[in-house]
Amino acid sequence: MFRKIYTGSQLVARFFTDELKAVFQDRGALLILLIALVIYPVIYGIAYKNEVVRNIPVVVVDLDNTASSRQLGRMIDASEQLVVTSGVGSLADAKAQFYQGDVSGVVLIPNDFERELMTSGQTTVSVYSDAAYFMMYKQTLSGVLRASATFGAGVEIKRMLAKGVPMEQAMARRDPVALQSVMLFNPAGGYNSFVIPGLLIVILQQTLLIGIGLLGGSERERRRRRFTIPGTLHSGAVMPVLFGKAGAYFFIYLINVVITQVWVYHWFALPSKGELLPVMALMVPFLLAVTFMGLAVSTFFSRREHSIIFMVFLSPLALFLSGLSWPASAIPTWLNGLAKLFPSTTMVPVFLQVRTMGAGLNHVAGAFYTLSLQAVLYALLALVLFYIAAKRNKA
Amino acid sequence: MLNRIYNNDFTNVLRREVSRIIGSRTTWFLILIGPLLSFFIVISIFREGVPADLPVAVVDEDNSATSRQLIRMIDATRIASVSRCAVTLEEARESIFAGTVEAVFYIPAGMEAAVLRGEKSDVTLFVNNTNVVKGGLLQSGIYRAVNTLSTGVKMQTAMKGGAVQSQALEQVYPVRLDSRTLFNPFTNYAYFLATALMPLLIVVFTLLGAIYAIGLEIRNDTGKQWLNTAGDCMVTALAGKLVPYIFMMLFSVSVMNYLLVRFMDFPFHGYWGALILGQILLIVAYQMVGVVLLSLTGNTRLSLSLASAYSMMAFTFSGLTFPVIGMPLVARFFAHLFPFYYWMDLFIGQGLKNAPMVSSIAPLLGLLIFCLLGWMMTPRLKRVVLDDQYRYKI
Numbered sequence: 210m211f212r213k214i215y216t217g218s219q220l221v222a223r224f225f226t227d228e229l230k231a232v233f234q235d236r237g238a239l240l241i242l243l244i245a246l247v248i249y250p251v252i253y254g255i256a257y258k259n260e261v262v263r264n265i266p267v268v269v270v271d272l273d274n275t276a277s278s279r280q281l282g283r284m285i286d287a288s289e290q291l292v293v294t295s296g297v298g299s300l301a302d303a304k305a306q307f308y309q310g311d312v313s314g315v316v317l318i319p320n321d322f323e324r325e326l327m328t329s330g331q332t333t334v335s336v337y338s339d340a341a342y343f344m345m346y347k348q349t350l351s352g353v354l355r356a357s358a359t360f361g362a363g364v365e366i367k368r369m370l371a372k373g374v375p376m377e378q379a380m381a382r383r384d385p386v387a388l389q390s391v392m393l394f395n396p397a398g399g400y401n402s403f404v405i406p407g408l409l410i411v412i413l414q415q416t417l418l419i420g421i422g423l424l425g426g427s428e429r430e431r432r433r434r435r436f437t438i439p440g441t442l443h444s445g446a447v448m449p450v451l452f453g454k455a456g457a458y459f460f461i462y463l464i465n466v467v468i469t470q471v472w473v474y475h476w477f478a479l480p481s482k483g484e485l486l487p488v489m490a491l492m493v494p495f496l497l498a499v500t501f502m503g504l505a506v507s508t509f510f511s512r513r514e515h516s517i518i519f520m521v522f523l524s525p526l527a528l529f530l531s532g533l534s535w536p537a538s539a540i541p542t543w544l545n546g547l548a549k550l551f552p553s554t555t556m557v558p559v560f561l562q563v564r565t566m567g568a569g570l571n572h573v574a575g576a577f578y579t580l581s582l583q584a585v586l587y588a589l590l591a592l593v594l595f596y597i598a599a600k601r602n603k604a
Numbered sequence: 605m606l607n608r609i610y611n612n613d614f615t616n617v618l619r620r621e622v623s624r625i626i627g628s629r630t631t632w633f634l635i636l637i638g639p640l641l642s643f644f645i646v647i648s649i650f651r652e653g654v655p656a657d658l659p660v661a662v663v664d665e666d667n668s669a670t671s672r673q674l675i676r677m678i679d680a681t682r683i684a685s686v687s688r689c690a691v692t693l694e695e696a697r698e699s700i701f702a703g704t705v706e707a708v709f710y711i712p713a714g715m716e717a718a719v720l721r722g723e724k725s726d727v728t729l730f731v732n733n734t735n736v737v738k739g740g741l742l743q744s745g746i747y748r749a750v751n752t753l754s755t756g757v758k759m760q761t762a763m764k765g766g767a768v769q770s771q772a773l774e775q776v777y778p779v780r781l782d783s784r785t786l787f788n789p790f791t792n793y794a795y796f797l798a799t800a801l802m803p804l805l806i807v808v809f810t811l812l813g814a815i816y817a818i819g820l821e822i823r824n825d826t827g828k829q830w831l832n833t834a835g836d837c838m839v840t841a842l843a844g845k846l847v848p849y850i851f852m853m854l855f856s857v858s859v860m861n862y863l864l865v866r867f868m869d870f871p872f873h874g875y876w877g878a879l880i881l882g883q884i885l886l887i888v889a890y891q892m893v894g895v896v897l898l899s900l901t902g903n904t905r906l907s908l909s910l911a912s913a914y915s916m917m918a919f920t921f922s923g924l925t926f927p928v929i930g931m932p933l934v935a936r937f938f939a940h941l942f943p944f945y946y947w948m949d950l951f952i953g954q955g956l957k958n959a960p961m962v963s964s965i966a967p968l969l970g971l972l973i974f975c976l977l978g979w980m981m982t983p984r985l986k987r988v989v990l991d992d993q994y995r996y997k998i
Contacts, residue, residue, distance in 0.1 A: 249917075
């Protein structure tokens with residue numbers, strides 16, 4: 210009995226080192242399993258480094274050309290989101306500039322702007338924003354909205370003061386129930402802080418799945434008797450192979466966790482409220498689940514190219530199914546259930562709760578157990594599939 | 605004469621390739637099953653459209669008729685749904701951490717009394733802005749609800765002062781903002797994502813398919829036979845090999861166009877001829893990227909690894925999620941290295957904006973350059989195909 214455990218662990222150690230060697234001797238695998246984890250985050254990080262779009266060029270068509278209309282123009286220019294590149298006299302000129310790509314939005318101030326304001330009437334400012342690019346549309350609209358609201362508030366208060374309402378009361382009457390919004394965890398609404406943390410999790414998962422499949426397919430192609438074990442143990446005892454291999458990938462991915470969770474976070478100043486302990490507590494069952502899933506899936510690949518061909522297209526889908534940029538509540542139930550096959554679907558939301566928001570392990574206990582259960586189930590599945598493959602090899 | 609049309613080098617390669625495709629399940633996955641399966645998933649993900657009824661917790665310390673009215677108004681918005689009432693702020697905080705609510709709305713005691721006295725009172729909204737899309741929608745939806753209540757109070761005050769209703773409305777809104785949304789009447793995030801995600805998947809399968817088709821010849825040592833069939837001309841060999849793939853990908857593109865227009869009601873405005881030309885060029889451009897990668901590495905698997913990274917990254921640099929002009933200079937330069945960038949430029953210009961044709965020439969030329977790049981690589985590819993050092997070694 211004791212002897213058996215001893216030889217068993219010796220075998221695990223051997224398969225562990227064999228697999229590590231295999232990874233480091235294979236350029237394609239090394240690229241996916243190690244180098245991609247540095248390159249991807251850096252490229253995405255640089256693309257989104259500015260976090261929000263500032264100073265979007267807009268053109269103001271000022272048909273009124275009075276002190277009031279010019280003031281509104283200046284207020285739009287002063288907003289964080291927008292910069293007024295030029296003033297033109299007609300909407301046609303503005304349109305031309307817009308199609309040439311010189312500006313991304315047009316603000317139209319009507320010709321009776323000031324007169325309407327003076328006679329305590331209502332005036333309408335039009336904003337034409339380019340909704341073909343979502344972010345531009347949002348920023349243009351909110352910039353103009355804020356400027357015109359501030360301008361309107363000034364007009365309202367002046368009107369009340371003119372009627373003899375004292376300043377303090379005028380301020381209160383202008384907005385009797387005011388909403389104070391506190392944007393928690395990502396106050397500036399930065400795009401990097403929003404996308405990268407969850408993206409890192411999906412990248413960890415997809416590279417690991419594809420990388421394992423790549424080496425699994427290569428071995429199968431070499432027709433090495435990969436699932437059988439030399440005589441000391443009875444044939445078909447695939448445990449040492451499975452755990453040796455799993456250990457090797459787990460080890461490599463612990464390095465990747467350090468790269469993505471420490472180095473990338475530091476480099477791009479990503480929001481990190483959580484302590485490292487709950488993050489790691491989630492990371493361990495997550496990585497184990499992905500590793501065993503990868504090993505189980507790899508038994509289906511008969512060529513080394515197959516893992517890329519059959520799995521790369523799943524990467525953007527896994528990203529959107531994780532609810533990272535598209536709320537999971539808007540995804541149909543059957544698809545959400547199917548998506549749970551990916552550990553990332555469980556991991557991404559709870560990881561964000563822990564890392565970005567600073568929730569404790571007690572808040573995400575359910576997901577921790579789900580991931581652990583997933584790891585055990587995928588390990589069992591891999592064991593069965595390895596066993597079947599070993600039998601087939603023997604025959 | 606007829607014999608020359610049916611029996612030349614090109615058709616020989618073509619026939620050879622078609623029979624290779626028919627026998628390969630992997631290839632069927634790349635050219636038909638994969639694209640259609642992924643379209644089905646994309647459509648299913650985004651079918652519901654805008655997210656709605658996100659859970660919000662309310663802490664109502666005022667507990668008055670006005671505060672209850674405000675809560676009902678928030679619950680009635682499309683984006684928010686009040687899931688918990690009358691909890692303490694501490695409890696609400698816990699439910700944000702546990703992920704059961706997306707925002708907490710706090711009404712302090714004395715809100716109604718202050719409103720009745722004509723004083724100002726503040727209500728506070730704490731939004732979980734980890735997801736900026738959800739956070740932004742919640743904030744603006746609830747802002748509108750509070751603003752409606754506030755405006756109602758103002759109008760009552762104004763009317764008490766003797767104004768008639770229309771006057772009162774003008775007084776409370778001196779400057780009205782009229783927002784004209786150009787090109788995408790839905791302002792729906794789903795359309796942005798789906799319109800970029802589907803062509804991205806086309807690109808992934810085109811690029812992997814081309815590399816797999818050519819790479820298999822290199823590694824299985826059938827390259828000489830392939831070249832012989834083509835009369836020792838690399839360009840003929842490539843053309844005969846890739847034409848079936850172009851047609852299969854165009855079939856998927858047609859399905860995509862159909863889904864966008866019929867199923868997602870996507871508004872197509874511009875000249876469809878330019879879009880179809882762009883789609884053909886996009887497919888050829890990515891096939892040629894495959895040729896470049898294989899010529900440079902001579903290694904099928906390495907090319908596939910590089911290709912998958914390259915095709916995925918194109919999504920980021922298409923500018924659809926985050927505009928390219930908002931990126932640092934180096935990233936803006938980088939964006940031009942992806943044919944996908946030119947495609948999105950063309951698609952948005954022609955498909956959405958109905959921009960003048962002149963503005964579509966540059967992106968079409970951009971795609972064409974990638975096609976030429978592949979053509980320039982053919983002599984090197986020929987060396988790779990003929991050289992034994994690239995053969996697959998066991």
